[in-house]
Amino acid sequence: MFYAANPALSGITDLSLLDIASVGYFSGPNGSNVEPYNYWGQSENSGANRIFGLSVNSGSNYLMGDFLGLTYFYDNTNFLVKVDFTNNLPANVPFPPPPTDNDVTINATLFDSSFTYQYGVSGGSVVMTNGGTFTSTISQTTSPIIFRGYWKVEISPSPNLVSGALVDISINGSAKVTNGTINAGPTPTSFDSATYGTEDVAFNGTLGGTGLLIVVTCHT
Numbered sequence: 001m002f003y004a005a006n007p008a009l010s011g012i013t014d015l016s017l018l019d020i021a022s023v024g025y026f027s028g029p030n031g032s033n034v035e036p037y038n039y040w041g042q043s044e045n046s047g048a049n050r051i052f053g054l055s056v057n058s059g060s061n062y063l064m065g066d067f068l069g070l071t072y073f074y075d076n077t078n079f080l081v082k083v084d085f086t087n088n089l090p091a092n093v094p095f096p097p098p099p100t101d102n103d104v105t106i107n108a109t110l111f112d113s114s115f116t117y118q119y120g121v122s123g124g125s126v127v128m129t130n131g132g133t134f135t136s137t138i139s140q141t142t143s144p145i146i147f148r149g150y151w152k153v154e155i156s157p158s159p160n161l162v163s164g165a166l167v168d169i170s171i172n173g174s175a176k177v178t179n180g181t182i183n184a185g186p187t188p189t190s191f192d193s194a195t196y197g198t199e200d201v202a203f204n205g206t207l208g209g210t211g212l213l214i215v216v217t218c219h220t
Contacts, residue, residue, distance in 0.1 A: 001067035005038040021062040024049045025144045026112045048113035052145040074139035081139035081212045087127040088219040101158035102129040149199045152192040161185035171199040
């Protein structure tokens with residue numbers, strides 16, 4: 001189970017099951033770097049960032065069998081995170097009349113529970129008006145499968161974004177934001193799970209695997 005989390009370190013030996021099971025991923029090299037390796041996080045911060053498939057453990061009794069058959073990193077086939085962005089705002093209007101530019105740049109980011117460390121980010125693509133789309137798998141094969149999605153969506157409009165722009169955000173089919181107001185350009189607008197609620201990793205037929213499908217739709 002340790003080597004599954006640290007595939008490049010197969011020569012490491014003599015480690016404590018207590019550390020491997022209890023300490024979280026974000027205490028390792030891709031987080032605070034307090035610990036030298038990637039761990040499973042059953043106890044740290046009450047299991048807030050534990051790997052998918054594990055239950056919270058108070059630290060009294062760790063079982064080797066709890067880790068049997070679990071996948072630690074997204075493989076981007078059976079386990080993945082995708083974003084699906086659509087911009088249904090009206091088409092841009094050149095000058096004259098007063099110009100509009102309703103293209104938007106959308107980012108979706110996954111964090112640890114404290115919103116300190118990122119582990120999944122969309123490409124920040126410009127999504128064109130009048131039905132423009134951007135779809136991408138944002139998980140990497142070195143991204144951990146944290147059981148819960150702590151997310152943030154940021155929409156950056158052009159300076160001439162039309163007033164009255166709105167957004168809907170859903171994750172795995174669960175509505176998080178409905179008719180959220182997008183700021184007039186160029187001020188970015190952010191929505192996150194601290195305000196609108198987290199979503200747990202789960203199998204999703206539309207996604208085609210186990211993980212998170214983040215759907216963002218801009219409209220009027």
